[in-house]
Structure formats: C-alpha cells, structure tokens
Amino acid sequence: MGGPPPITNRVRELREAREMSQAALGEAIGVTRQTIIAIEQGRYSPSLESAFRIARIFGVGLEGVFGWEPD
Amino acid sequence: MSYREKSAWVIAALMAVTGAYYFLIVRAASQALGETAPAAVAIGFVMLVVIGSIAVQVVLALSSPREANAPADERERLVAQRSGNWSGLVLATCAVTALGHFLVRSDGSMLFHLVMGSLIVSQIAEYAFQIFLSRRSV
Numbered sequence: 001m002g003g004p005p006p007i008t009n010r011v012r013e014l015r016e017a018r019e020m021s022q023a024a025l026g027e028a029i030g031v032t033r034q035t036i037i038a039i040e041q042g043r044y045s046p047s048l049e050s051a052f053r054i055a056r057i058f059g060v061g062l063e064g065v066f067g068w069e070p071d
Numbered sequence: 072m073s074y075r076e077k078s079a080w081v082i083a084a085l086m087a088v089t090g091a092y093y094f095l096i097v098r099a100a101s102q103a104l105g106e107t108a109p110a111a112v113a114i115g116f117v118m119l120v121v122i123g124s125i126a127v128q129v130v131l132a133l134s135s136p137r138e139a140n141a142p143a144d145e146r147e148r149l150v151a152q153r154s155g156n157w158s159g160l161v162l163a164t165c166a167v168t169a170l171g172h173f174l175v176r177s178d179g180s181m182l183f184h185l186v187m188g189s190l191i192v193s194q195i196a197e198y199a200f201q202i203f204l205s206r207r208s209v
Contacts, residue, residue: 031144034073034205038146043208047145 007045008067011036014058029053074131074138075147076205081127083198089120090191097184107180113187150204158197165189 015025022036029050038044046054055062072080093116100108132139143151169185172178 031146032073032138032141034076035144035146038209044146050145 006069008042008069009039010065011054012040014060014065015040018058025054025057028057073147073205074135074141075143075150076202077135078128078131079198079201079205081131082124083195083202085123085127086120086191086195086198089116089123090188090195092116092119093187093191107178107184109180110183113183116187146209149209150201153204153209154197154200157200158193161196162189162193165192 011025015022022040023033026033026036030053031046031050035044035046039046051062051066055065058065093113096112096115097108100112166186166189169182169189172185173182
C-alpha cells in the first residue's frame with residue numbers, strides 16, 4: 001500500500017461529458033460503481049483490460065484517458 | 072457502501088458477538104469445573120456461527136439480490152487477496168502464541184480454546200482489513 005498510484009485519469013471528466021452515471025460505466029466495463037468511484041478518485045488503477053474497455057467506451061485512445069506521472 | 076463491504080461489517084459484527092459469547096462460556100465452564108473447560112463447549116459456538124452466518128447472508132442477499140449474485144470485480148478480488156494475506160499473518164501470530172502457551176503449561180484444552188480464539192480473531196481481522204482496504208488505495 002502507500003500513497004495513491006502515480007496513474008492519473010480523466011474518467012470523471014469524460015464520463016460527465018457524456019452524461020453517463022458511475023453505475024452505467026461500471027456495468028459497461030464489468031466493475032462495481034464503488035470501483036469506478038475509486039478509479040475517479042485515484043485510489044485504484046484499473047487493470048489493463050479495464051483501461052482499454054474504458055477508453056473504448058469513451059471513443060479515445062488509452063492515453064486520452066490515462067496518464068502516468070512518475071516521481 | 073458496496074455489498075461486499077456491507078457484508079464484511081455484518082459478518083465481522085457477528086464474529087465479534089459470537090466470539091465474546093464463546094469466551095464467556097469457556098470462562099464460566101472453567102470456573103465451574105475448576106480447570107480449563109473441555110473442547111466440547113465449542114460445539115454451541117460453532118453451531119451459532121454457522122446458523123448466524125447463513126441467516127445474515129440470506130438477509131443481505133434478499134436485500135440486494137443483484138449485487139449478491141454478481142461476481143467480485145477486479146478491485147474487490149484484490150482487496151480480498153490482501154485481506155486474506157494479512158489475516159493469515161494474524162492467525163499465524165496468534166497460533167504461535169497459543170503453541171508457546173502450550174509449551175509452558177501443557178494444557179491441551181487451553182490450546183484448543185486459544186487456537187479457536189485465533190481463528191475468531193483472524194476472521195474479524197480479515198473483515199476489518201476488507202473494510203479498511205475498500206476505503207483506501209489498493
């Protein structure tokens with residue numbers, strides 16, 4: 001454990017731009033609403049598969065959703 | 072609060088209450104007998120835990136049938152794995168302590184109760200870790 005992972009994301013911004021609920025996004029990629037909340041708050045970095053699913057739902061590339069900020 | 076976190080709270084509370092009951096019956100029986108209560112006093116506790124666990128899981132599942140039937144997602148599986156790992160360390164620590172007590176006192180009945188207590192403590196710890204990790208970064 002430790003601090004938040006150095007992976008940043010624009011999930012909330014992209015989801016809200018599409019007027020999509022957290023529950024709907026979670027259902028679309030196969031995770032719970034709580035996991036979407038954790039991703040949006042930077043408390044959890046999703047698996048590569050879920051990251052690709054999220055990017056595909058938003059119609060952008062992986063780097064359009066996720067970023068990496070090393071120390 | 073997610074279904075699994077809610078479930079962890081309820082089962083942890085159940086284990087704490089039944090664990091306290093177990094401690095009280097062992098203490099009362101030991102005082103009455105003038106020696107450590109035999110292992111058989113655990114039967115009532117085990118039955119209480121099994122029936123209580125089934126009852127609360129049924130109530131939880133009926134209150135949220137969709138979430139109860141859904142498989143754990145990737146984050147929930149990670150939380151469960153880490154909680155299981157940490158609670159295993161708690162169990163090992165308590166079990167080694169119980170064995171140390173047996174080495175000194177050679178009381179087999181007490182060893183049984185201490186190992187049973189170790190199982191109870193590690194179960195409560197596992198649910199506590201699940202609740203903690205559900206709210207923190209994993």
